[in-house]
Amino acid sequence: MHELGIVMNVLEQADAAAAEYNAEKVMKVTMEVGEVSSIVPDLFIDAFNWAKKKTDYLKDAELEMIIIEGRTYCKSCGGTYRTTEHGKKCPYCGSVDTYLLTGDQVIIKDIEALFKEATGGGPDPSE
Amino acid sequence: MEVRTILLSKSVFEDNDRAADELRAALRRKGTVLVNVMSSPGAGKTTLLVALIRRLAKSRRIGVMEADIDSDVDAVTVAKETGCPCVQLHTGGMCHLDAGMTGQGLRELGDGFDLIFLENVGNLVCPAEYDTGATFSMVILSVPEGTDKPLKYPLVFQKCDLVVISKTDALPYFDFDLEECRRNVGERNGGACVIPVSAKTGENMDALENWFIKKLTEV
Known part of the structure; x- marks a missing residue:
């Protein structure tokens, strides 16, 4: 389960940030995910909703994923194009x-x- | 109560990348080379490693870390077949190793090694995304898998220094064009060295051994 490992990292980092800023709880996490990052958004959201129950601050958090288009640059002609359509x-x-x-x-x-x-x-300046 | 936004703008891999860089620097200070070995399940990682380690262990101090989701069959096999110190890492259901898990394995293995092989979980996707702190990476691609793996799983081939094409003794039985495979690797990663071998027959294992000897004297 490829997405789960990355979800765990996201939850850990968001949990740590919430603790650092003395938040009560996290309502929403917004991520930017490239379309050629090998993450499948639906699976990622399912894994997030399963794993968030084990966190301190993110039990009720929703996840928003902003998908970033893949763009490739050609060194030969200087053109740029959409990666998912033409690949390498x-x-x-x-x-x-x-x-x-x-x-x-x-x-x-x-x-x-x-x-x-x-x-x-x-963050608490006394720490 | 009020809702506020905390800006993070942080790559998910940032913490792991930092830990991996620290691990790499610590290994360099100790004079130890760590090799991250990645492949599909069944590409022959363990068989190839056993054959390679038997050769290298004559002149170098070799350690092995075996990473699997579960079981210790690989660690038992490698320890028995090579006599080298070997630790088993369990990823606890995860499909890859990260720098933290690698660091734990290194502590368990101890010091005094010239070369440590880290056999990653058999998988061409996730291990490529997590820097383990290895000095360099090798991918094993076996003949039965076909020549198109570098096109289907580009990242792992982009990030490696060495591609070993294994099971060349099976070439007569498969439509596997070695030159086409070299081209496919080259298209993804012009800097990667490609060495075809058969661990079973020993074909071209000298070339692989020499590549490692050369690499060990460079670092």
Whole structure:
């Protein structure tokens, strides 16, 4: 189960951030996931909803995934194209001397959390 | 109560990547080379490692870490067949090893090794995404799997230094074009060295052994 390992990392990091900022609980996690990152969004969300029950702060959290389009750059002709349509081979000149510009990222963008106090919100300076 | 947004903008792999870099630096200080061995299930990782370790262990101190979801059959086999220190790592259901698990295995194995093989979980997807802290990575691709694996699982082939094509003794029975396979690897990773071998017959195992000897003197 490929997605589960990554979900565990996301939950650990979000749980740690919630503790650091003294949040009551996390309502939502927003991620940016590239379409060629090898993550299947439906499986990822299922794994998230199963594994979140074991966290301290994310038991009721929902997950939003922003999908980032895969774009590849061709070193031979300078063109860019959609990776999922053409893969490694440039559709303009046929070269395979290409590299991925964007679309393989797996990023935790932000978390929306509930706070008891209306002030503060940063890490406790006394720690 | 109020709802606020905490900005993280952090790669999921960031913590693991940092731990892996620390592990790599610690290994370099000790003069130990760690090799991450990845392949599909059944590509012949254990058989190949046993054959390779028997050769290398004559002149080098070799250790082995076997990672599996469950069981210790590989660790028992390698320890019995090579006589080298070998620890079994269980990933607890996970499909890959990360730097933390690798660090635990290294502590259990102890110091005093020239070369440590880390046999990752048999899987071409997830192990590629998690840096284990290894000095370099090798992928084993067996003849029965076909020449198109580098096209189907690009990441693991992009991230490796060495591709070993195993089970070449089976070439007469499969439509496996060695040159096509080299091209497919080269298209993904021009820097990767490709060495076809048969651990069963010993064919070209000298070339593989020499590659490791050369690599060990470089680092």
